[in-house]
Amino acid sequence: MKLTLKIWRQKGPEAPGKFVSYPVDNVNPEMSMLECLDVLNESLIERGEEPVAFEHDCREGICGSCGFMISGIAHGPQAATTVCQLTMRHFKDGDELVLEPWRSRPFPFVKDLVVDRRAFDRIVQAGGYISVSTGNAPDGNAIPVGKEEADRAMDAAACIGCGACVAACPNGSAALFTGAKIAHLGILPQGQPERDRRAVRMVAQMNAEGFGSCTNIGECTGVCPKEIPLEVIARMNRDYLRGIWKERHQLVTTIAPVTDWDLVTK
Amino acid sequence: MKLDARIPSGPIEQAWDNARFEMKLVNPANKRRHHLLVIGSGLAGASAAATLGELGYNVTCFCFQDSPRRAHSIAAQGGINAAKNYQNDGDSVYRLFYDTVKGGDFRAREANVYRLAQNSLSIIDQAVAQGVPFAREYGGALTNRSFGGAQVSRTFYARGQTGQQLLLGAYQALERQVDAGTVTMIPRTEMLDLIVIDGRARGIVARNLITGKLSVHLAEAVILATGGYGNVYYLSTNAKGSNATAIWRAHKRGALFANPCYTQIHPTCIPVSGDYQSKLTLMSESLRNDGRIWVPMNKGDKRTPNEISEEERDYYLERRYPSFGNLVPRDVASRNAKAVCDEGRGVGETGLGVYLDFADAIARLGEHTIRERYGNLFDMYQRITDENPYKVPMRIYPAIHYTMGGLWVDYQLQSTIPGLFVLGEANFSDHGANRLGASALMQGLSDGYFIIPYTVGNYLASSKLGKVSESHPDAQAALSCVRTGIDKLLAIRGRRTVDSFHRELGKIVWDDCGMSRNAQGLRTAIEKIRALREEYWQNVTVPGSGDDLNQSLEKAGRVADFFELGELMCIDALERNESCGGHFREEYQTPDGEAQRDDEHFSYVAAWGYTGPGKPPELTQEPLEFAYVHPSQRSYK
Ligand SMILES: Cc1cc2nc3c(=O)[nH]c(=O)nc-3n(C[C@H](O)[C@H](O)[C@H](O)COP(=O)(O)OP(=O)(O)OC[C@H]3O[C@@H](n4cnc5c(N)ncnc54)[C@H](O)[C@@H]3O)c2cc1C
Ligand code: SF4
Ligand code: FES
Numbered sequence: 001m002k003l004t005l006k007i008w009r010q011k012g013p014e015a016p017g018k019f020v021s022y023p024v025d026n027v028n029p030e031m032s033m034l035e036c037l038d039v040l041n042e043s044l045i046e047r048g049e050e051p052v053a054f055e056h057d058c059r060e061g062i063c064g065s066c067g068f069m070i071s072g073i074a075h076g077p078q079a080a081t082t083v084c085q086l087t088m089r090h091f092k093d094g095d096e097l098v099l100e101p102w103r104s105r106p107f108p109f110v111k112d113l114v115v116d117r118r119a120f121d122r123i124v125q126a127g128g129y130i131s132v133s134t135g136n137a138p139d140g141n142a143i144p145v146g147k148e149e150a151d152r153a154m155d156a157a158a159c160i161g162c163g164a165c166v167a168a169c170p171n172g173s174a175a176l177f178t179g180a181k182i183a184h185l186g187i188l189p190q191g192q193p194e195r196d197r198r199a200v201r202m203v204a205q206m207n208a209e210g211f212g213s214c215t216n217i218g219e220c221t222g223v224c225p226k227e228i229p230l231e232v233i234a235r236m237n238r239d240y241l242r243g244i245w246k247e248r249h250q251l252v253t254t255i256a257p258v259t260d261w262d263l264v265t266k
Numbered sequence: 267m268k269l270d271a272r273i274p275s276g277p278i279e280q281a282w283d284n285a286r287f288e289m290k291l292v293n294p295a296n297k298r299r300h301h302l303l304v305i306g307s308g309l310a311g312a313s314a315a316a317t318l319g320e321l322g323y324n325v326t327c328f329c330f331q332d333s334p335r336r337a338h339s340i341a342a343q344g345g346i347n348a349a350k351n352y353q354n355d356g357d358s359v360y361r362l363f364y365d366t367v368k369g370g371d372f373r374a375r376e377a378n379v380y381r382l383a384q385n386s387l388s389i390i391d392q393a394v395a396q397g398v399p400f401a402r403e404y405g406g407a408l409t410n411r412s413f414g415g416a417q418v419s420r421t422f423y424a425r426g427q428t429g430q431q432l433l434l435g436a437y438q439a440l441e442r443q444v445d446a447g448t449v450t451m452i453p454r455t456e457m458l459d460l461i462v463i464d465g466r467a468r469g470i471v472a473r474n475l476i477t478g479k480l481s482v483h484l485a486e487a488v489i490l491a492t493g494g495y496g497n498v499y500y501l502s503t504n505a506k507g508s509n510a511t512a513i514w515r516a517h518k519r520g521a522l523f524a525n526p527c528y529t530q531i532h533p534t535c536i537p538v539s540g541d542y543q544s545k546l547t548l549m550s551e552s553l554r555n556d557g558r559i560w561v562p563m564n565k566g567d568k569r570t571p572n573e574i575s576e577e578e579r580d581y582y583l584e585r586r587y588p589s590f591g592n593l594v595p596r597d598v599a600s601r602n603a604k605a606v607c608d609e610g611r612g613v614g615e616t617g618l619g620v621y622l623d624f625a626d627a628i629a630r631l632g633e634h635t636i637r638e639r640y641g642n643l644f645d646m647y648q649r650i651t652d653e654n655p656y657k658v659p660m661r662i663y664p665a666i667h668y669t670m671g672g673l674w675v676d677y678q679l680q681s682t683i684p685g686l687f688v689l690g691e692a693n694f695s696d697h698g699a700n701r702l703g704a705s706a707l708m709q710g711l712s713d714g715y716f717i718i719p720y721t722v723g724n725y726l727a728s729s730k731l732g733k734v735s736e737s738h739p740d741a742q743a744a745l746s747c748v749r750t751g752i753d754k755l756l757a758i759r760g761r762r763t764v765d766s767f768h769r770e771l772g773k774i775v776w777d778d779c780g781m782s783r784n785a786q787g788l789r790t791a792i793e794k795i796r797a798l799r800e801e802y803w804q805n806v807t808v809p810g811s812g813d814d815l816n817q818s819l820e821k822a823g824r825v826a827d828f829f830e831l832g833e834l835m836c837i838d839a840l841e842r843n844e845s846c847g848g849h850f851r852e853e854y855q856t857p858d859g860e861a862q863r864d865d866e867h868f869s870y871v872a873a874w875g876y877t878g879p880g881k882p883p884e885l886t887q888e889p890l891e892f893a894y895v896h897p898s899q900r901s902y903k
Contacts, residue, residue, distance in 0.1 A: 012814060030539045038765070039542055045763045045818060050810045053817055055332065057505040059545050061646070062430055063336040078649075085649055110476060111815045118453070121333050125445040129438035130397045133320040134313075134715045137388070137395035141352060144406025145399075154399040154425060157434065161335055190397050255445070261476035263452050 001027045001093035005040060007052055008100045013109045019098070029089035033076065034059060034066060036088055053112040059084040061225060064160030067167070068113040069100045074164035074223040082162065082225045102167035106174070106209040108259045117163050119209040120177060122255045126205035127198040128181040130190050149187055156183035158226040165220035165228075171212030176220040178206045179232035186239055196243035200252055203240045208254040269522075269873060269888045272676040273377045278894055282381045285677065286720055290727035297322035298448075300726050301485040303470060305457045305512055307334030309429070309707055310690025311491030312436035313714030315451075319443030321719055326450045326483060327440065328472060330507055330820075333453055335437040338493050338505040339710065342429025343550040343643070345413055345421035346393075346707040348386035353410050357418040359383045364895050365416060366705060369595055370670075370698020371847035371863060372897040373528070373871075375890065377677060378695050382705075385712040390422055392715060396435040400424050414551050414596060414703020421704045426550055426642045432707055436714070456820065458751075459744040460488065460516045460686065467516075467686035468734050469741065471748045475820060478813035482736045482745055487685045487722055490516060491714065494669040494691035496529065498828045498835065499780070500772025502666040503535060503548040509824040510831050513673050513692050521681040522873040522886060524674035524694035526831065527839035530701055530848045531781050532667035533599035536650055537619040546665040547650060549622075550643055551703050554592045554599070556627035556636065557660070559583050561620050565610035571621055571659045582606055590902040597700045597848045597861070598902060600664035604781045605859070607663075614661045623659035664781060668706060670697045670848065671838075674873040674888075678721035679713060682873075684729070687722060689713035694871070699847025752812050755822045760805030764821045767802050768828065771795065775832045779839050784852040788840040792833055799829040834874060834883060841885065844868045856899070865897050 002025050010017025024040050031039070034056050041051035057065040061082040068083060070076035076086045091097065099113060107115040145153075157180070165176040182199050185191035191198070214233055221230050274285040292300065300323050304315040307329040315327040329337060349362040362383040367374055394400065394408070400422050401409045413421035424431040443449040454475045461469040461482065469484035495510035496502040517523045534549045560579045567574065582602055584591040592599075603620050606612065613619045628636050633656060637644070644655045651661070672694040679687050679695070690710040697705065734741070778791035802825070810816040845854040845861035846868070854862045871888040 028540055028542060031542050032544075035542050035544050038544055042763050042765060045807060045809055046761075048807070048809060051818060053815055057331060057336055057507045058338065058341045059506060060341055060547055062427065063331070063338075063340045063505065064333075065331060065336050081649060085646075087650065087652070089652060114815065117332055121335070121441060121444075121451070121453075124335075124438060125441045129442045130395065131442060132392075132395040134317040134392060134439075134719070135388075137391035140350065140390045140394040140400075141407050143394060145402050146406050147402045147404045150399050150402040153397070154431075157399050157424075157431060158427065160430075161333065184399070185397050188397050188399070190395055261454070261474060262479070263455070263474065 001029065003027050003036070003091060004096040006096055006098045007112070009052070009112055010109065012111055027088050029087065031088050032059070033070070033083045033086045033088065053114050055114050056084055061085040062160060064162040067102065067162045067164055069102070069167065071098045074102070074168045075225055080225055080227050102163050104166045104172040106172070106211050107163060107166065116259065117161070119257060120161050120163065120174070122209065122257065123174065123178055123202055123205045124181065125255055127194065127201040128185070130185060131194060143189055145188060153184050153187040156180045156187070156228065156232050159228055160226055162225060164223045164225065166211065168219040168223040169212065170217060170219065171215060173214045173220070174206050174209070174211040175214035175233045175236065176224060176228055178202050179236035180228045182236045182239055183232040186235065195239060196246045197250070199236060199239035200243040200247050203236065204252045205254050209257050267875065267886045269674070269682070269886055270676065271375065271888060272678055273375065274677065278377060278380045281377050282384060289720055289724035292723045292727045294322060298324050300324060301326070302487050302489060302722065303328070303483055303485045304489045304491060305470065306337065306491035306493060306690070306692070307437070307440065308337035308339035308491060308493055308690060309433055309436055309710035310714045312337070312433065312440045313711050314489055314491060314689055314718045315449050316436060316439035316443050317715050317719045318722070319446065319448035322448065325443070325448060326452060326485070328452045328455050328457060330456045330475060331453060334440060334451060335434060337433060338508050339433045339707070340430045341505060342707055343426045343548065344552050345411065345423035345428045345704040346389070346432060347413070347420050347704040348390045348422060348708065349383055349420060350387060350390060352408060353419045355418045357420050361418065362386060362420065366696070366702060367698070367895040368900060369700055369702040371700050371861070371900060372698065372865070372869070372892060372895070373846050373890065374696055374698030376892060376894055381717070382696050382709055382712050385716045386708050388716060389708060389711045393432055393435050396439060398424060398431045398435045411552060412555065414593070416702065426640070429707060432711065436711070457512045458515065458748045458823065460519045461741050461744045462519050462683060463734050463738055463740045466684045466731070471744045473748070476815050478816070480745060480748055482741050484734055484736065484741065486726060486731050487687060489687045489689060489718060489722065490673070490692050491689040492692045494672070495831055496666045496669050498772065498832045499666040499776050500768050501538065501543060501546050501776070503532060503546050506545060509827070511824050511827050513688070514827040514831055516673065516681070516683070516686060518876045519683065520876070521683050521686055522674040522875050523671070523834065524871050524873045525671040525838065526835045526874065527779065527842060527849050528670035528699050528847065529666060529835070530596060530668040530670060531600040531664045533596055533603055533664050534622065534662045535665035536647065537614055537616060537661055537663040547646070548665070548667065549647060549660065549662060551596070553622060553640060553643060556639065557592065557622040557624050558626060559592050559620055559622055561606045561611040561613060571613070571623070580606070580611070587902045594902045595700060595702065597850070600781055601850060603664055619661040619663045621659035622662045624655065625659070628656065666776070666780070668701055670694065670699060670701055674871065678724065679717055680721065680725065685725065687718060689718060699849055751823065752819065755806070755808050755819065755826070756812055758804065758806050758808070760807045762805050762807065764806055764808065764818055764825050767798065767806060768821070768825045770798060771825070771829060771832055774798070775835065779836050782850045782852050783839050785840060788836045791836045795829060795833045795836065802826070802829060837883060838872055838874065842868055842872065863899070869897070
């Protein structure tokens with residue numbers, strides 16, 4: 001089949017950007033969205049043009065590298081599917097697809113369809129872990145965890161950190177991502193000692209990064225490739241309120257957001 | 267060159283304890299003055315960086331993705347082994363050790379494997395404490411499954427996302443150290459050369475993939491955890507970015523490369539569907555616990571699977587290997603799939619596929635149970651193929667999955683360059699000529715959490731390391747070598763894309779150094795690779811410049827290294843006149859078509875040294891001794 005890909009092209013954050021339309025013939029319904037971009041890129045390179053930059057690695061829907069808007073929907077029309085697993089059979093001959101990067105202030109623009117999602121790492125740095133140094137652990141079976149709890153923790157832990165939730169949210173909130181980690185660790189018995197501090201610090205960092213606040217619109221869970229449920233946000237809010245009270249005498253620190261890429265030469 | 271593997275003396279059960287006791291320790295107050303570089307943030311790198319940070323070292327960790335959480339380890343599905351014997355089914359450290367040595371077809375170092383089996387116990391404890399949501403029984407205990415040819419249930423798993431959950435555990439531990447200020451994480455940065463000063467690894471040259479800037483990083487030791495080289499084959503189950511550049515460039519600086527021809531073909535992947543295909547998708551081999559593998563009895567049978575009656579089906583693994591059946595090790599399962607397809611009995615449009623059928627399991631256990639066990643895998647299959655595996659058997663075919671070869675390391679995980687340590691899939695240790703399922707995650711974490719923190723300390727405490735500066739001629743030479751390489755690639759402006767070369771290289775290596783090999787094919791492959799490499803340096807085109815995000819340039823450098831490594835794989839395969847594990851030489855097989863080892867002549871690790879561009883590599887052998895597990899012909903009949 002034949003498609004038209006209308007793609008956002010912009011060489012860098014300072015350069016001007018615009019949509020460019022590319023006809024792509026010979027689209028095989030079995031190929032993935034990213035393979036379709038590969039085919040386009042091969043032809044661009046052969047013509048001596050720069051290929052479209054996009055993020056990808058595993059191409060199995062698990063690393064969270066890939067992601068862009070397809071005609072206004074984060075990761076495209078197929079529910080619970082990242083663009084690397086989205087096959088072209090979901091489109092019709094002659095369709096025009098509009099591809100744009102995630103647009104959200106805490107995700108600074110890099111190139112074409114690539115943005116900078118390091119803000120997510122800093123939210124995790126702020127407390128998205130259980131503080132147990134190597135060698136400190138008791139026997140695995142010393143901490144029983146009921147099957148249901150383990151399953152619920154796993155549901156939340158499935159987040160791949162792709163950022164679609166932020167891109168889809170009219171407020172640019174990262175509540176689904178942050179809530180997923182708070183829920184994963186907060187459900188488990190191992191996560192209890194740091195539960196309050198974790199929620200307080202992670203939420204503070206989320207705010208410091210400039211993500212918007214959650215007003216329960218629910219777009220996030222609709223586009224989430226791992227179908228992280230909205231409950232995680234409710235849980236985050238509960239843990240945060242409890243934490244803010246219990247930790248009221250503690251100073252909450254946040255990490256300064258870094259947006260430039262001159263890391264290695266600093 | 268004589269290789270000293272530094273295997274501790276004494277009984278194997280006490281070897282690691284003794285080795286640790288003999289190691290020198292770094293004074294706790296001095297640790298933060300020691301700067302260490304960890305390249306890679308997969309299971310091996312993240313666990314190493316986090317643990318070294320906890321100990322108080324000053325660590326800088328690099329990865330090429332935008333976040334350390336995206337390392338290829340994230341994609342591991344099936345599980346991680348540990349000799350916990352929670353199922354009370356007769357497992358033990360010794361049995362895991364025994365199975366791994368045997369599964370590796372007696373081409374691994376016994377002492378390393380024993381230590382791996384010992385460490386497996388602590389890995390599970392550590393992961394549970396970090397909050398890894400392993401599967402549980404209703405009563406709250408950890409549950410296990412049997413996996414990839416094991417006759418005990420020792421595999422721990424988190425749905426079909428075990429690698430993801432273990433990596434997130436290690437990543438979170440790493441981010442905790444970033445917050446604590448002990449680890450500096452530098453993402454989107456690729457190591458392009460190793461800096462060796464006075465015979466010791468003292469740093470790296472790296473390229474910032476966003477700004478294109480090159481920089482020198484100096485340290486007291488360099489730890490490579492950059493993963494495997496399966497992408498030499500172009501089509502593999504590895505992530506697209508997985509590459510050999512870091513280990514290959516270290517090899518060119520003097521680190522020996524061991525057993526490059528030992529590559530693993532995974533039997534259960536979704537077959538190739540067209541030439542646009544960019545990678546292959548693995549279907550976890552846990553599926554073989556309940557699925558039955560078959561092809562039609564008759565050649566060229568094009569009927570749909572449901573039209574083919576029981577009598578007209580050949581359940582070839584069950585027929586040939588009555589005691590292991592569908593659970594034979596990976597190399598055996600893969601080779602048999604190739605054999606039936608070569609006979610013309612393969613299924614699907616290309617004829618390169620066999621059925622993996624769940625009808626019996628669904629009839630026996632009900633669809634609900636099958637969904638519980640494999641739901642996400644079935645969904646993934648359906649998403650990709652548009653077929654419903656609850657109704658129609660899956661189609662699978664083998665694909666390149668893992669590389670057992672890698673940089674040579676001694677018992678302390680140090681390469682032949684002092685101060686250069688290699689962890690995880692990037693090294694050659696532990697799996698011999700064939701890796702058992704669920705053992706790579708175990709090895710990566712054993713190396714990172716429980717071995718390197720001791721052995722790197724021993725190195726630091728027992729070496730006199732002077733200060734070095736960026737202006738050192740060797741550092742500057744490495745920097746300009748990298749710059750020249752990049753400029754050269756950008757200047758060619760030929761007519762073919764990097765990917766088109768990579769595909770062609772992959773096909774050569776797959777055809778002649780893949781599932782089965784022979785001397786004639788390997789010789790022609792070497793010629794073809796050389797000719798193609800020649801063309802590459804004349805005719806490749808890399809658009810754009812070196813000073814911004816340029817994904818074609820990144821690929822171009824990696825493919826240049828794959829050419830050289832691909833050739834070495836063929837040379838190694840040609841030199842090893844025997845069949846063992848994943849290395850199947852057609853000339854060396856038993857009358858019934860099984861791999862025929864030659865222990866008298868080939869019971870050694872083949873460690874190759876780089877001697878210069880266009881010069882033949884130099885082989886050094888590390889003889890293998892088996893004091894505990896007596897080498898025997900593997901039999902899964
Ligand atoms: C689909 C799939 C499923 C699997 N399932 C299982 C399983 O169920 N059980 C099991 O035990 N094993 C499994 N394996 C194997 C296992 O996942 C890998 O062997 C293991 O995760 C490798 O870990 P690692 O830390 O060595 O490397 P990786 O996870 O590959 O990490 C490499 C790291 O190095 C970095 N890097 C690479 N090159 C450079 C460079 N030049 N400069 C800077 N950084 C660099 C990358 O950014 C990355 O952070 C599976 C493999 C695949 C492909
Ligand atoms: S919550 Fe969902 S959409 Fe958001 S980052 Fe995680 S996986 Fe992506
Ligand atoms: S490329 Fe990894 S999730 Fe899409």
